Amino acid sequence: ARLGGDEFVVLMEQLKEERDALQLAERLRRCLAKPWRHDGEEVWLSMSMGVATATSQQEVLADELLRRADLTMYRVKEAGRDGVALYDQDADREVQRVVGMRQQLEQGLRHHRFQLDYQPQVELLDGRIVGAEALVRLLNAQGERLSPATFIPLAERTGLIVPVECWVIGQALECLANWQRQGLPWSLSVNISPQHLERGDLVEQLLREQQRSGADLRGLTVEITETVMLQAQAEAHERLLQLKAAGVRIALDDFGTGYSSLAWLSRLPVDAVKLDQTYVQQMAEDERCALLVRGFVRVFQEMGLQVVAEGIETEEQRQRLLEMGCHLGQGYLFGRPAPLNAAPW
Numbered sequence: 090a091r092l093g094g095d096e097f098v099v100l101m102e103q104l105k106e107e108r109d110a111l112q113l114a115e116r117l118r119r120c121l122a123k124p125w126r127h128d129g130e131e132v133w134l135s136m137s138m139g140v141a142t143a144t145s146q147q148e149v150l151a152d153e154l155l156r157r158a159d160l161t162m163y164r165v166k167e168a169g170r171d172g173v174a175l176y177d178q179d180a181d182r183e184v185q186r187v188v189g190m191r192q193q194l195e196q197g198l199r200h201h202r203f204q205l206d207y208q209p210q211v212e213l214l215d216g217r218i219v220g221a222e223a224l225v226r227l228l229n230a231q232g233e234r235l236s237p238a239t240f241i242p243l244a245e246r247t248g249l250i251v252p253v254e255c256w257v258i259g260q261a262l263e264c265l266a267n268w269q270r271q272g273l274p275w276s277l278s279v280n281i282s283p284q285h286l287e288r289g290d291l292v293e294q295l296l297r298e299q300q301r302s303g304a305d306l307r308g309l310t311v312e313i314t315e316t317v318m319l320q321a322q323a324e325a326h327e328r329l330l331q332l333k334a335a336g337v338r339i340a341l342d343d344f345g346t347g348y349s350s351l352a353w354l355s356r357l358p359v360d361a362v363k364l365d366q367t368y369v370q371q372m373a374e375d376e377r378c379a380l381l382v383r384g385f386v387r388v389f390q391e392m393g394l395q396v397v398a399e400g401i402e403t404e405e406q407r408q409r410l411l412e413m414g415c416h417l418g419q420g421y422l423f424g425r426p427a428p429l430n431a432a433p434w
């Protein structure tokens with residue numbers, strides 16, 4: 090049957106095994122893949138097929154069977170088209186999870202259900218606060234706070250990251266303006282994803298929010314990760330220069346988890362590097378890791394970059410970093426991310 094457009098359904102009865110269904114589908118695909126001539130041109134068809142089965146022991150409603158075949162067909166398309174696949178329950182659950190999370194993101198935006206926590210950044214020597222990092226959270230309909238690790242990747246894939254981060258920027262600049270009015274010399278960091286940086290109107294947005302809030306942008310740091318350089322080197326570079334021209338500082342986040350390319354780093358217009366928490370945490374058990382950290386700190390400082398160590402949880406880690414010449418840090422030892430109405434804010 091033709092369902093519509095370029096979608097067809099084949100119903101096969103009395104199969105012995107699932108494998109037989111796959112083989113039939115594969116034969117069908119090969120038949121249609123044979124080239125033929127049309128108007129003197131050689132043409133051929135490619136086909137993406139999803140196979141779902143039911144047995145008399147395991148009955149499935151017709152609509153559900155179609156839904157499973159359809160979902161599987163889309164997975165074949167995503168995997169590069171022109172193939173056959175069998176329905177997979179785990180993949181189905183994953184799709185349901187993504188659909189659910191996407192709805193939560195959209196509802197979060199519509200009903201203003203995002204929140205910002207602020208984590209202190211401190212002077213390692215005496216624990217004095219020098220700034221904060223704003224970290225976004227999503228409240229779902231049940232009132233649970235979802236960690237950004239669960240929704241940022243999907244927000245990036247769906248483009249919803251841009252409105253989310255616009256909201257973050259607005260809130261963060263309001264907070265920064267408040268601190269500045271009170272004479273507090275703290276800087277504030279926000280995380281910006283590559284998709285947002287690439288879109289190009291980030292700088293205009295920042296300037297708009299700056300006007301609205303009255304914040305001095307010299308107190309703002311934008312944290313980016315190395316993936317920025319993988320996706321759009323030339324554009325990203327240009328954008329970072331524009332940000333710097335607006336007075337914003339740039340920090341490279343999670344250094345040591347990705348490519349850690351020192352060649353890129355020497356070209357990127359960054360002011361600070363944040364050493365990833367995995368380094369800080371492995372330092373104690375792994376002497377080679379400790380040597381790496383010591384080396385990084387020295388190189389960055391000689392390049393004139395500020396170094397911030399992330400994920401400091403113990404007094405021993407603080408001491409060790411200080412000995413290595415690292416002066417700034419962030420971590421549970423000094424303070425967990427917390428809303429503005431909580432300590433220490």
Ligand code: C2E
Pocket residue numbers: 208223224225236237238241254257279280281282312342343366399400401402419420421422426
């Ligand atoms: P990140 O920017 O590297 O932020 C640091 C993460 O480490 C935060 O997790 C923070 O809670 C956690 N952390 C801080 N100190 C410690 C510590 O001592 N021990 C341990 N184990 N963890 C510590 P969080 O808040 O779950 O954020 C995770 C990631 O989500 C962030 O990593 C950042 O990449 C991303 N993220 C958060 N907000 C935004 C945003 O507005 N935009 C984008 N693009 N990403 C965001």
Ligand code: MG
Pocket residue numbers: 222280312342
């Ligand atoms: Mg960060």
Ligand code: MG
Pocket residue numbers: 342343363365366399
């Ligand atoms: Mg980080």
